[in-house]
Every structure is written in C-alpha cells, then in structure tokens.
Amino acid sequence: MQKGEDNARYGLLIDYEYCTNCHTCEVACKKELGLKPGEYGIKVLEDGPRQNPSGKWEWSYLPVPTSLCNLCEKRVAEGRKPTCVHHCQSGIMYYGPVEELAKKLAEKPKMVLYSK
Amino acid sequence: MFEDFNMELYRTEARWQEGEYTVTRTSVWTAPGCHNGCGVLLYSKNGKLEKIEGDPNAPFNRGRLCLRCINMIEQVYSNDRLKWPLKRVGEKGDNKWQRITWDEAYDIIEAKYNEIKDNHGVESIATLVGTGRNSMWQPAVITRAIFGSPNLCFGFLSGDSCYQPRMTANLIKLGDCVISDCSQTHPLREKNSEWKKPEVIVVWGNNPLVSNGDGFMGHWIVDMMRLGTKLIVVDPALTWLAAKADIWLRGRPGTDAALALGFLNVIINEDLYDHDFVENWTYGFEDLVERVKEYPPEKVADITWIPKDQIVEAARMYAKAKPAAIQWGLAIDMQMAAMEASGAITDLMALTGNIDVPGGNIIQRYAYNRSKKYGSAIEYIPEEMLLKRIGTYESPIHESGYTPFIPPDKLLECLETGRPYPVQMLWLQGTNPIANMAGEAPRVYAAMKKVPFCVVVDLFMTPSAVAFADLVLPAAMSVERDSFRAWWTPLRSIARGAEQYEQSKSDEEIVLDLGKRIRPDRFDKYKDVNEYLTQLLKEDGGVDYDFDTLVERVNDFWDWDYTYQKHEKGLLRSDGQPGFVTPTGLYEFTSPLFDVWGFDMLPKHIEPVEGPYTTPELMREFPLILTTGNRLWGCFHSEHRQLPTMREIHPDPMMDINPQTAKELGINEGDWVWLENRRGRCKQKARFNIGLDPKVVRGEHGWWFPEKEGAEPTLYGVFDSNINNLTTMGVHGPTHYGAPYKSTVCKVYKVTPENDRVSPTEIVTRMGGFSYAKR
C-alpha cells in the first residue's frame, strides 16, 4: 500500500459498474483536501438513465478525479489508503501502481483506470 | 476489497494514542440521524474531534462510511448548534430566547410537572419521538418512568406508518421479526461457512442505498450483486437498483398488497412453494389458498398497472431461487393496506421456505435482548394509568401492546377537541414534526399551538421548536455520548470520542438528571450514566459484563442471532420446544388474533382513498398520483439542511415528473412548480424522471430552510415546500396502521409571480391555513 521507492506511476482503478453515486468519495475528498463548496478532487458524472433497444436500462456513474487530486499523498505517506478508496460505499476503488492496476483492469468489464 | 488495510494503523483495541491524536474505536448512532450504527475511528486532540474514518475492523461497515458521517466535523462544530438551554421570552413563534442554565431548565420542568400532576394528572403530558435513532428508549423512560404518563407517540406519523405495520405483521405471524441476510449477523461475514448468498433479492418499497432503513446498510445489496445475486425491484420510480435489476416492477403507489397476493397466487397455482415448510411449520394454508384465488395475475395487473407477464415472471424467479430474500421498506407501511401488504409479503417468505435459512429472511432479536426501544419503561405504568392512554382503546393492535405508541391520529384529535382530556405539556425529543413526520402538517401546527407548555430536545433550532417550545435543550451528538446500540446485531459500544459541544448533554444524561430530580426513588441508585448503562446491559438476563467492558470490546456478536433455523432447534419459544412464538406454535397464514380483533384474517387489497378508482371526480381537478418521501443522500429526513457540504448536494427540494407530463403542463426541468390538492400546496423544483409513470409524480419531504428567518411568519419557510401540506391525518387502514403518505393525488403547475404572492408558511402561520382546509 505504501508508495514505494520506485518511480512507478500510481493511480486509481474504479469498477464503475457498481458506482451508486453515493457521493462518499466526493465528500471524503473534500474533507481530506480541505475544499470549499463548489470545489472537487473527484466528481461523479452521470450517464442515463436511458432505455436500450433491448428494453434494458442504461444508468452509469463515473467518478472522475480532477486536477486537484493528489492521490491523497499525505494519507498514503502515513500508510493509509486514499480516503475515497477507504470509504467508497461499494468498495470499488483501488489504489496502486498503474501496472498492477492494469492487470486487475483485465479481470472484468466496466472498469476504468486513472493515472496520475 | 476489504482485506488490505494497514493493520498496524487500524488496530483492534478500543482506544490508542497515535502521535498527537487520541483514537477512539466505536460506533456512531445519533446524531447524525440514521438507522445504522457504523463502526468509526474518532481522532481527537485536546477533547476536540479532528478527523473521522470508517473502522476497517467493524464487520458491519468494513471501513466504509456514507457522506453524513464523513462530514461529522462540519456538523459537530457547526456554529448553528444549540449551545445551552434556552427559555422562551416573547410569544411562541417569535424565536426570542434567553440563555439559562441546566439547573434553571430542570427547575422549570419540575415545577411544571408538579403543577400538572396536582391539577390535571400526569397523563396530560404527552411525548413525541421521531424515527429509529438512539433517541428512542430515552424519551420513553422520561415519559413513563419519570413523568409517569402512558402517552408516548410517534411524532404525528399518521397510522404509525414506519416499520410498525411490518414488524407487527412479523410478530403476529411468526412471533419475531425477520430481516434479509447479507451475512451481516456473523463477524466473519461472507466467510461464515454456514452462510449462503441470496440467489435473488427482492428490493420492495425502499431504495436502501440511500435510505439504509431499519438497520440495514443499503450497500450490502451491492456486495451481494458483486457476488452474483440477481435483483427484482418493486418501486414506482426507476432507481439505480431498479435499472440494474433483472425485473423492475413499476407498481402504482399503494397497491403492494395486491402485488404480493398476485405473487402468492402464481406460486401456489404453479406449485412452486416449499411443501416441507408449509406442511410442517405452518397453520392456515388452506385459507390462504382460497384467498389468493381472488387475485389472479390478470386482476393484479389491472390493480397495480404492472404487466401480467412481469408479475408471473417475477413470482417464478423469486420462488425458484434458493435461497431468496425480500429486502422490504417503508413504502409498504405508508399505504392504506399497510398491514395487509406486510402480512402478504411475510407469507411469501414463509411459503417459499425462506424463513430463517442462510441467505433468506432471518429471525433477529436485538443483540442479547438489550433494547426495548420505544417500549422501554412500560412496566412502570400501572394498569389504571394504561387505561388512560389517548385513543388506544379505539385500536385493538395498540391496546394489546403490539406497538408501544398511542395512535398519532388520535392524539391530534385529542389536541383539537380536548377529549378525553386536554394535553397540558408536550415533550419533543429528536423530532421536528411539522417539518417532517406529521401528515397534514398545517393542521398539526394549529393543534400543537394549543398546548400550554412544550419542551424540545434537539441539536439545532427547528421550526417545531420556534413554533411551540417554551424550553429548548441542547442534545449531544453520537461522538460526544456514552451509550450503546443493540438494534439487531452486534451489540455495539457508543463511546465518547470528543468533549461535548458547549453545554450540550447526551440523551442519557438528561434521563438521569431528570430522573434524580423527579423520581429519586427510581434513579438515585445510579451514580452516573456509566452505572446506568451497565444496569441496562445486565438487567433481565443480559450480558455478564459492564459498560466499560463493552467499550473495550467495541462489537459483540450474539451467537443466537447468527444461528439459523432457530424454530427447528427450539431456540425461539420460552418452553424450549421447536416452533414459533405464536398461539399455534406454527407460522400463521391466518391469524386467529385478527379474528378476535374483528379484522380480516387474510391479506387483501385496499384501494387508496384518493385515486382513479376511488375518487374519479377528484381526478378531474387533481389528475396526478402523488407519492412522497424518497430519500436524499445527504439529508436524513428533516436533518442536515444547515450543513453547507450537504446543501451543496441538495440545494433545493425536488419533485420528479415524467418529461412527457411536464411538456403537457409547460414545465421545463428546473422550474419551480406548485404541487396542490384539496388540503394545500407546496412548491418544489421540477426534475425530469423518465422512469416515472406519466400519471405519477413524486415529491421530497423534510424540507425547511435554516438560512431563512426563524420567527413567524417565515418560520424557516417550513410550509413553503412541505409535501405534508398535501398528505392526510386521520386516514388509515382498518387496523389503524398505515396511512397514504405515498399514494394521494395532486395537480402540478408552474410557480409564477402572480400565484406566489403570499408564501404557504405565511398562509399557515398568519391566515389560519389553506382555504381548502378551512372549508
């Protein structure tokens, strides 16, 4: 978990198939970074709801880290997970070196990998 | 996903020092308002809470938190919090207060109590409480053990329509309550070798991701989905869960009993039921078989507006899945047929053999039986005093004690008429009825104004406090309290991790302070809250350790709660015999008790009192069905409106409308609109919702505006957007349970400068209410 000595690039992997728009990551991030109303380190975007030709509903949320995201460098230095990863109510956020996360990315559909 | 926390940092003791921080590992329950009690780590410095994190070692939430607890610091140190006891100066509604000490406040209460006792009788003190938070047993003890009054009431929640119908249906049919099993009862969670994943979960009448109702953490559903559980969702609106479900049943609000009867019909006629369970463990099956013949899927489709094929398909999918769980919620309680729907849905669980099996609907008692919630201290009320309960004799379910409350609809009548006796004093603890629970809120406002003396215990100044209170007492928040939680399982400590804000006191301290003053014979034996809590933990065969030990343990899972098939093992009945705690010892499809009380013994459909089939003429003027009460992520009922981070997410009250309906009415997304019916109107902002039936609209509840003037006539704008201007009081199901909060009618039209000259709050506070109501 602790950021290694290596120069590997770190990032966030999000299994957005199960993102519920619970706002936990947004608020946790605001508190960690001391952001004011209107400012975000991560923002959840919405697609849908919309009905596909099959009748199935399409409704996805996609959390997007902003340029204010510093991958919780202070927490990570203390040996903690980023606060969004720690608290995500669906448990769908992962932090680590992008190379490792990329392997995980291959495990299932509907995931996104953000590098920082 | 939950395994790789840094266990050097996330320790399993209850308290430790981490650099400059004292870390307290415990759980939280009230405030903030919530039905859950998530495990937290409180990081404080010099008695001040500086940081909060979810406790990865709490099996309940495994590190996760929702936005409200993450925002804890903003709430605890909000400058708007009540800081010290306040005494009214000026008229009620003027919002003028004088700071007093706790001793002065207690002097006033004690003098008032004595005066009422001598001149009117203690029964003329009535208490109002709110929904299931850690402010249930405390007002119950104050009312019954300290004041000696039998009149505890769910804060004007018409028809007791929150969990009382569902719990009562469970208790009558099987003697205990059942919840859906997502492995939460065992410390090892999914790794418990006896546990099985529900193959199907029916999410019925709730959006648990947002509501977290009844102690069920909504995101456990997501955990189950990730393990492969399939969903059936019953909801008039498209929710995210509905969009992900294999089958979404978009029912007409208020028709859940019919839908459940349709399910029962399919499952019985297609022989999909659990013969073993039905033959060995149930009573009255033949009667049920007869009744469901009246509900063939075609007829149910007509009643519910759900296509017949979907009803059949969903019934089959639920019945064939082994195991399957029904995660039910508040919407079932908020209709005329609340008891009927609750009974029929419980029957579904039994018929399919899903009662108390792993991954089904499991029988739960409060951990180590340590919680009596609203029923606390009833033993202090002598028989002759019980007979003085307001309105109770009119409702057999209330009279026989299935609910500890007096009927709220009857309390309202009592305030209005002074019969059977005038209420002299109201005690409100953790409830803000005119902003939230009360149906027909303007009527309740007028009635509550008549009560001479009123005390409010709360966190913030509220519209109810301004309008009615003579005294306002500041309550402490969860992180400032010593308490415990035994709602379901585990038994959890609630340990103080920060000093109390200004002069706030915990609900427990208030109980003890008042108890020592008014009933020293009952309360002097406890030196302090710690001793009192120890007594509550130990009494009547509880745990064999004290409160400090619970604080050390943090969580204690009761093995009884995670034992399956308890009816087979003789674990339910006091005689130790197999079976359920019912007169027949069996699961009762027909309830002989219902017969005794003069109710229909079997479930049936009851039409909403206002709607296309009951009041077609009314529909010409009010053509839309109105459903209310969908939850907000950041605001628990009427709470949280003064917190900037929560208001950023929920700036305005929103109503949902199908875009096609909106277009016909000339409404654009984001327009302010009036929702109006015979009883009154309120304004909310339109939000398009393509999942909603074009004939149904949905309005949010609990809205008031702390940013507005508190004094009347503005009164924080409490009636401006109040959906309860449109709901009812005194309209309930035959059992006195269930009110149509979620199934009434309205019309919707744009707010214009011309039609918005006088605010609804001014109409209510200054002009005697809406003219419809006066007619």
Ligand code: SF4
């Ligand atoms: S990693 Fe930290 S800074 Fe980045 S989005 Fe998550 S909470 Fe915000």
Ligand code: SF4
């Ligand atoms: S915390 Fe997780 S589930 Fe919630 S909005 Fe963020 S990514 Fe989605």
Ligand code: SF4
């Ligand atoms: S569900 Fe949210 S408000 Fe409730 S205890 Fe858990 S984190 Fe706190």
